[in-house]
Structures are given as structure tokens and as C-alpha cells.
Amino acid sequence: IDLCSVLGGALERDEIVPHYQPIISLATGRICSFEALARWAHPELGLVSAGHFAEAFSNLELVSHLGERMIDAVTSDIRRLRDEAGLRLPVAVNISAAELGRDGFAEDLLEILLSKGLSPRDLTLEATETIAIDHGNGTVSRTLDALAQLGFRIALDDFGTGHASLIHLRKLKAAGLKIDMSFVRTMLDVPEDAEIVRSMVALGRNLNLSVVAEGVETEAQANALRACGCTQAQGFLFGKAIPASRIPYAVRQSH
Numbered sequence: 482i483d484l485c486s487v488l489g490g491a492l493e494r495d496e497i498v499p500h501y502q503p504i505i506s507l508a509t510g511r512i513c514s515f516e517a518l519a520r521w522a523h524p525e526l527g528l529v530s531a532g533h534f535a536e537a538f539s540n541l542e543l544v545s546h547l548g549e550r551m552i553d554a555v556t557s558d559i560r561r562l563r564d565e566a567g568l569r570l571p572v573a574v575n576i577s578a579a580e581l582g583r584d585g586f587a588e589d590l591l592e593i594l595l596s597k598g599l600s601p602r603d604l605t606l607e608a609t610e611t612i613a614i615d616h617g618n619g620t621v622s623r624t625l626d627a628l629a630q631l632g633f634r635i636a637l638d639d640f641g642t643g644h645a646s647l648i649h650l651r652k653l654k655a656a657g658l659k660i661d662m663s664f665v666r667t668m669l670d671v672p673e674d675a676e677i678v679r680s681m682v683a684l685g686r687n688l689n690l691s692v693v694a695e696g697v698e699t700e701a702q703a704n705a706l707r708a709c710g711c712t713q714a715q716g717f718l719f720g721k722a723i724p725a726s727r728i729p730y731a732v733r734q735s736h
């Protein structure tokens with residue numbers, strides 16, 4: 482099957498929806514934020530994770546279309562959570578290189594937020610470092626500058642897996658970094674990986690960045706991260722992505 486045409490149809494039928502994975506404070510265990518992850522509510526297959534249609538993310542048109550759909554749904558969910566549950570937690574959304582390569586992306590994003598009575602502070606934009614590699618005419622850099630100027634927070638996703646991570650921290654004007662789950666997975670068994678995690682946490686702290694450890698699955702990993710001085714974490718230990726309707730209950734449970 483041609484995944485791209487299939488996903489295009491799914492987008493048109495509004496079957497792509499955000500689910501929300503909690504990000505917690507390691508000091509208190511409380512939910513402090515969520516990451517929005519695309520899910521395909523397939524009429525027969527049920528809920529399909531983004532990993533199953535990740536190939537489509539390399540199609541510029543599809544990923545832009547998916548991004549638009551996600552931003553619209555996420556901002557509506559943030560608005561509804563505030564109105565109906567009095568919740569005000571920032572939500573992280575994954576932004577693709579295709580979106581950053583479009584002139585006017587930052588201004589359009591601001592307009593969407595303002596039209597719903599929200600502000601740039603309500604969103605964190607997660608970008609992987611491949612994004613900073615500007616192949617074209619400098620549009621990506623201009624968009625990143627504009628986003629930072631308008632008050633959006635950018636977090637460097639999958640930190641530690643790409644090339645030249647450190648220069649991208651500066652180029653992206655990052656406000657945070659997310660330690661890739663590959664380091665978390667091995668840090669209890671491989672002393673070097675534990676040391677790398679410690680260094681990333683220290684780097685983040687010294688640069689005044691918020692640091693989130695990803696893929697935390699066990700209590701032992703959470704303890705090791707806490708011992709490193711890491712303050713926030715995300716992973717199956719704390720919860721998988723849930724629909725927006727379940728957010729108020731999850732937040733109350735964690736407090």
C-alpha cells in the first residue's frame with residue numbers, strides 16, 4: 482500500500498489525533514507538562530502510533546499537513562483544558578524540518594495561538610538537531626530566530642544522537658533538551674553511558690536549559706536520573722500517551 486496516499490486520506494477524514502504523554506517532575510512525581518504525539522484513529526485497526534507511519538514524515542507535503550492538523554488540535558485541547566478543568570500546563574509538539582522551512586511559519590503559529598486566547602508560552606516546540614542543518618536558503622534559521630523572538634520555547638529532541646549536538650543548542654536558541662532514551666536504557670549497565678547522562682544534565686543546568694530524560698521505564702532509572710540532578714522525566718514508568726479527555730484525571734492523580 483502507498484502509505485502517503487493512505488495517510489493523506491486519514492488527514493482529510495480527521496483521523497489523525499494528538500495523544501499526550503506526561504512529563505513529570507522527578508522531585509515530586511507531579512505531571513508538569515505533556516508531549517503531544519500523533520496517533521491515527523483507524524476505523525478498523527484502532528489506534529496506530531506515529532512510529533508506524535514515520536516514513537510519511539519525510540514527505541514534505543504530508544508532514545506539513547500533519548503538523549497543521551496537530552497544532553490545530555493541540556491548541557484546541559489546551560484551550561478546552563483551561564476552560565473546563567482550569568488546567569494550565571505547557572504542551573510540547575514535535576516540529577519537522579519541513580514546517581521550519583516554510584516562510585511565515587512562526588507568525589502563523591503565533592496567530593493561531595492568539596486566535597484561541599493562548600500565548601507562545603503554552604507550547605514547547607520539539608525539534609531534532611537535523612533541523613538545524615539548513616540545506617536551502619536560510620529559511621530554517623530565520624524561522625528559528627523568529628520563533629525565539631516571539632517567545633516560543635524550543636527543546637532539542639533526541640539529544641545526544643545527532644552530530645554536533647552542542648552547536649545546535651546555540652543555533653536553535655534552545656530553551657531545553659531531551660536526553661535520548663538510548664542513554665537512559667543503558668545507563669544502569671554501562672558506566673560510560675551514566676557518565677554521558679551526568680554530563681548532559683550538567684551541561685543543561687550550566688546553560689540554564691530545562692532537561693527531560695526520555696524513555697524512563699523503571700524506578701531504578703528514575704532514581705539514577707534523580708541522583709544525576711535531572712529534574713524532569715518522561716516514559717512508560719509514568720505513563721503512555723493518553724487522549725486529552727483523560728488529562729484532568731491523570732494530573733489530579735499525580736498531585
Ligand code: G
Nearest residue numbers: 517518519530531532533535551575576577
Ligand atoms: O509515539 P511514537 O513512538 O509512535 O512516535 C514515533 C516518532 O514519531 C517519534 O520520534 C516522534 O517524535 C514522532 N512524532 C510523533 N508525533 C509527531 C508529530 O506530530 N509531528 C512530527 N513531526 N513527529 C511526530
Ligand code: G
Nearest residue numbers: 518575638639695696697698715716717718
Ligand atoms: O522522538 P520522540 O522523543 O519525539 O518520540 C517519543 C517516542 O518515544 C514516542 O513514540 C513514545 O511512544 C516513545 N516512548 C515514550 N516513552 C517511552 C518509554 O518509556 N519506552 C519506550 N521504549 N518508548 C517510549
Ligand code: MN
Nearest residue numbers: 516575607638
Ligand atoms: Mn519528541
Ligand code: NA
Nearest residue numbers: 638639659695
Ligand atoms: Na526524543
